[in-house]
Amino acid sequence: MDFRSWFPKSPKSPLNAKPLEAGRPFPMNLRTMAPNGQTVAVGIVSLHCSHCVDMLPHLVTAVVKRRIPFVLVSSGTPQENANVAAYFGHPFPIVSIAEEDVQGRFGVEQTPYFYFVLGSGIVADGFTADTAEDVIARWLRHGYPHA
Amino acid sequence: MLDRLNGSVALIAYAANLLAGATFMMSAATKWNNPENFALFLSRFSWPIANGGIRLLAYGVIFAESLLAASFALNLANGYRQGAAVFALAAFTFFLIRNRKELADTGCACFGERSRLNRFPIARNLALIVIIMVPFALGITLTPHQSAIQGTIFVVAAMIGYGLGKLVKQHDPAIPPDAGELPLLFLSYRSSGFKEADELLSAPSSREVFVMLDAPPWILETKRNRWSSHRLIAADGPIPDDAPFVMHRNRRGRLKRFGEWAAFLRQYIGEEM
Numbered sequence: 001m002d003f004r005s006w007f008p009k010s011p012k013s014p015l016n017a018k019p020l021e022a023g024r025p026f027p028m029n030l031r032t033m034a035p036n037g038q039t040v041a042v043g044i045v046s047l048h049c050s051h052c053v054d055m056l057p058h059l060v061t062a063v064v065k066r067r068i069p070f071v072l073v074s075s076g077t078p079q080e081n082a083n084v085a086a087y088f089g090h091p092f093p094i095v096s097i098a099e100e101d102v103q104g105r106f107g108v109e110q111t112p113y114f115y116f117v118l119g120s121g122i123v124a125d126g127f128t129a130d131t132a133e134d135v136i137a138r139w140l141r142h143g144y145p146h147a
Numbered sequence: 148m149l150d151r152l153n154g155s156v157a158l159i160a161y162a163a164n165l166l167a168g169a170t171f172m173m174s175a176a177t178k179w180n181n182p183e184n185f186a187l188f189l190s191r192f193s194w195p196i197a198n199g200g201i202r203l204l205a206y207g208v209i210f211a212e213s214l215l216a217a218s219f220a221l222n223l224a225n226g227y228r229q230g231a232a233v234f235a236l237a238a239f240t241f242f243l244i245r246n247r248k249e250l251a252d253t254g255c256a257c258f259g260e261r262s263r264l265n266r267f268p269i270a271r272n273l274a275l276i277v278i279i280m281v282p283f284a285l286g287i288t289l290t291p292h293q294s295a296i297q298g299t300i301f302v303v304a305a306m307i308g309y310g311l312g313k314l315v316k317q318h319d320p321a322i323p324p325d326a327g328e329l330p331l332l333f334l335s336y337r338s339s340g341f342k343e344a345d346e347l348l349s350a351p352s353s354r355e356v357f358v359m360l361d362a363p364p365w366i367l368e369t370k371r372n373r374w375s376s377h378r379l380i381a382a383d384g385p386i387p388d389d390a391p392f393v394m395h396r397n398r399r400g401r402l403k404r405f406g407e408w409a410a411f412l413r414q415y416i417g418e419e420m
Contacts, residue, residue: 048342053366080369087365 017103019113019126026117027105033071033093037119039144040069041135044102046111047076047084055112058132060088067147068139073106075099116142157293160282161300164289167232167279168219168301175212177259182209183397187407187414192246211235219279220301222294229283236272236279243268259406319402320359322394323380329357330395330415332408333382336362337389343409344391348374352416361386 020026026042034040043059045052056072063070070092074081081094102108106115107126114135116125125142129135139146178185186205194201215235218228239257243250258265289297320333334344348358348370358374360367361382371379386392393405393412405411 047366047369048345050337050341053336053363057363057365076369077373080373083369083372084365087368 017107017109019107019109020115020123022123022125024123026115026121026123028073028095030071030117030121031119033095034069034119038069039119039124039142040071040117041139042071042073042115042117043135044073044106044108044111044113044115045075046099046102047074047080049111052112055129055132056084057088059135060091062132062136064091065147066136066139068136068144071095073097075102075111114138116144156285156287157289159285160287160289161293161297163278163282164219164222164297165301165304167275168216169304170275171212171216171219171232172305173258175209175216178205178209178212180259181397181403181405182206183403184405184407184411185209187405187410190414191249191407191410192242220305221298222289225288226283229279232279233276236276240269240272243272319394319404321383322402323357323359326357326378328396329355329378330393330411331357331359332391332393332412333359333386334361334391334408335382335386335389336360336366338386338391339389340391340409344412345370345373347409347412347416348377350376350416352376354416356412356415359383361389 028042030040030042031037041063045056047053059070062068072081072092072094074084074094075097076084078096081096085091085094097105102111106113110128112129114125114127114129115123116139118124125138127138129138182205183202185208186202189205190198190201194204196204211231212235215228215232218224219232224231257268322331332344332348334341338344348356353376356377358370358377358379359382360370360379361384362370364381367379367381390406391408393408394402395405395411397403
């Protein structure tokens, strides 16, 4: 009997996702959601991440107040996202993606993660944030338009 | 002179026996409180036995721990109990090492769900083996009189411990009257098990669970739609440590707490049947 088979090795953790770098094309067409070619803030969240859940209401308030073009990308189901949008009064478009796309397509290891995407569809910045205020501060530092 | 020497040597045996007895007793007592929960815990791992055998295994472990506790406390079966205890501890350690990955998140729960004794379980078991073997290796045997003293100390200490345990016992949460006989799942959106619970509850099921969810209202609304097979209401307040648990009546109608909520739901909803 092989003694080693009694103590199975723990499987290796999946490869670390690499966030999309500035200058790379963003893997989602935002033009229909921001038709005027403005820079868009994209928030990638999971509804299973308590940090995202805690942050979302503040994010809604902040981007609405500042009139920042915002798109929420969520791994919730379309039905769930429709519920969320309805609850908050449809403040911005919400896009559903599959859980594995968070890592695979958007290179996000930990939600919430944010990208600023230029009107040309090119990534300008990608970052994690602890609060909605951090996201706004970063937007202002870039000098992007706001109210 | 010889008596006094015997007395101080006997102290080593007292200490070792009482410690071993107390450890096995605490371990058994938390499992006796809800043996079904322990069976659910064991069901999470793969065993070379049929599913029905797992309950038998669970009761066997609890029974063995109780016997070991009694034998150490009352100084019975000297010479045999040490061998049995070392065998049991070696078997537990083997289980812990083999399943260390699954246990990394939840701990061993050897002493109930929230005990400090659950930390470093492997080192604890090895230390216990050494402690048990010391008086045996030194050839110390207790006289019947000394055994009686030791047994009395143990029983009195156990009664005090039991009484104190009742006093500081965590109060079970209030059960909403409209939950009826349904199992209640207490869940927080902050819990690391929230995703797993979401997946389990999202599947259509003919067996209803009453869910008390601690979450912002908008999460509650989305989950009310998604968990349509079950009943969902907002929890009165935060769930302690954000650790989910199930409250359910056993066959005798006593309300029991299941820390093994995921295994409970799987079995109850019937995913594994």
